[in-house]
Amino acid sequence: MKERHIGISLGNIGALHDGLGEFALQIGTRLAAVAPAWRAQYGIRLHFHLREKLFGLFGNEVAYIAVNRWQRLRHVQPESFALWHSLHQLNKNLPPQMAAGGTRLVTVHDLNYLYGRNAYSRWRHHRRTLKLMARTDHVVAISQHTAGDVKRELGWAGPLDVIYNGARSFVAAERAPLPGWAEQAERPFLHHLSRMSPSKNPQAVLDLAREWPEMSFVMCGPPSDDAKALKAANRQPNVQFHLGISDAQKAWAYANCSGFLFPSLTEGFGLPPIEAMHFGKPVFLARRTCLPEIGGEAASYFDSFEPAAMKAVVQQGMARHAEPGRALAVQAHAAQFNWDTAAAAYLALYRRLLGLPG
Incomplete structure (x- = not known):
């Protein structure tokens, strides 16, 4: 041969x-x-x-x-x-x-x-x-x-x-709380995970946080220059940055968040939304590039990045997510990837x- x-x-x-x-x-x-x-x-x-x-x-x-x-x-x-x-x-x-x-x-x-x-x-x-x-x-x-x-x-x-x-599932992974948090999150928070370059549109999340002071926002990702600059400039008391987190901390954040925000402007696929869906979480995506194809009916979509409009999408999506069987449907969608x-x-x-x- x-x-x-x-x-x-x-x-x-x-x-x-x-x-x-x-x-x-x-x-x-x-x-x-x-x-x-x-x-x-x-x-x-x-x-x-x-x-x-x-x-x-x-x-x-x-x-x-x-x-x-x-x-x-x-x-x-x-x-x-x-x-x-x-x-x-x-x-x-x-x-x-x-x-x-x-x-x-x-x-x-x-x-x-x-x-x-x-x-x-x-x-x-x-x-x-x-x-x-x-x-x-x-x-x-x-x-x-x-x-x-x-x-x-x-x-x-x-x-x-x-x-x-x-997309890797972290559902069965070891979990470690983010700094300042208990093993079970004691208050609701919305989660964003990316390298926080301008194309990931983290500013839209920060603008939403300013519009929604009673909600906590947890921003995670690698310690990129963009992420470090946003963290250094942050003055919003309801926003936390955690950079360079471990897989165990990532699993904790997915498991404990009330929803996952991913208003990215340009994606070829988008792994973090599927990772969040493995936990049956409500996911909120920009209606841009491939994200509607990947998120399908399992996600909710931002057609505008105006903070009040984003807040309305999240509130409506979280209410829909409370319907019986919705979390299981989200997990089933993620399982195909x-x-x-x-x-x-x-x-x-x-x-x-x-x-x-x-």
């Missing part, structure tokens, strides 16, 4: 706690789990292309290729690859040499730069993305919305599949592209 090679490129992903890092970790772990069986059954060897500091992340049954900046100009490896899968559209590294008939696959998470205000930034990102697409044979989009952007804005007419992301299902879909696509039996 002739040995063939699949490359799975994380590019320069270094942090595993954000959206792209979570995707790479969850999908990569599941792909690596089939490596021994695929080598025995198909003669296929899996190679992960990533930063050297992450070598070993996916175990000892796969090979590792180090990312370096010269691969942006020319990428040479000892092997020729039957399939090279770039896990995201921000990967600046070129694919290496391909075997005859080999396929270059890329997962496109979003084209959020299209919705930015800076014309130069839009042009620069668009130029880079078009270069990536010029060296791509097959595209996976993580939502129908993103698929539409790829076709419309990039002029993509080639093969395209939609594979939804999964499963990492095992997503990984199985990628493996099925690999088989199809490589002509392997099912």
Whole structure:
């Protein structure tokens, strides 16, 4: 049996706690789990292309290729690859040499730069993305919305599949209260979790908090510059910031909140709303980009970010959520976004592209 090679490129992903890092970790772990069986059954060897500091992340049954900046100009490896899968559209590294008939696959998470205000930034990102697409044979989009952007804005007419992301459930995870809170929250609060960049629209949450002084608001996320600046500027007594929280604290916040706010302006998928839905919580989303597709009938939507209008949406949504069976319906909606299902879909696509039996 002739040995063939699949490359799975994380590019320069270094942090595993954000959206792209979570995707790479969850999908990569599941792909690596089939490596021994695929080598025995198909003669296929899996190679992960990533930063050297992450070598070993996916175990000892796969090979590792180090990312370096010269691969942006020319990428040479000892092997020729039957399939090279770039896990995201921000990967600046070129694919290496391909075997005859080999396929270059890329997962496109979003084209959020299209919705930015800076014309130069839009042009620069668009130029880079078009270069990536010029060296791509097959595209996976993580939502129908993103698929539409790829076709419309990039002029993509080639093969395209939609594979939804999964979302980890923290329901059974250990829980640790946020600082200043009891094991069971002693008062209601509304929760927001993001990196708090302008595209996540945290200012809308802060404006809502100003409109609703009797409600508490808990803002969580990684300690990004944007988040730290908002925390430093906060003077609202009903708003708390907790940055760099643990998974146990994240689970506590989801479990104890009265509702989850996610007025993001641009998303390719949106993991936190689904994580909150796992707990059967009412979720409030912007009616923007992919969020109505992902939230479906299980979420409520902001059509305006005017604080009084947002407050009305939240109050109406929380009243609806009190109806019998509503929390269970929200949990059932979230359950369809499963990492095992997503990984199985990628493996099925690999088989199809490589002509392997099912």
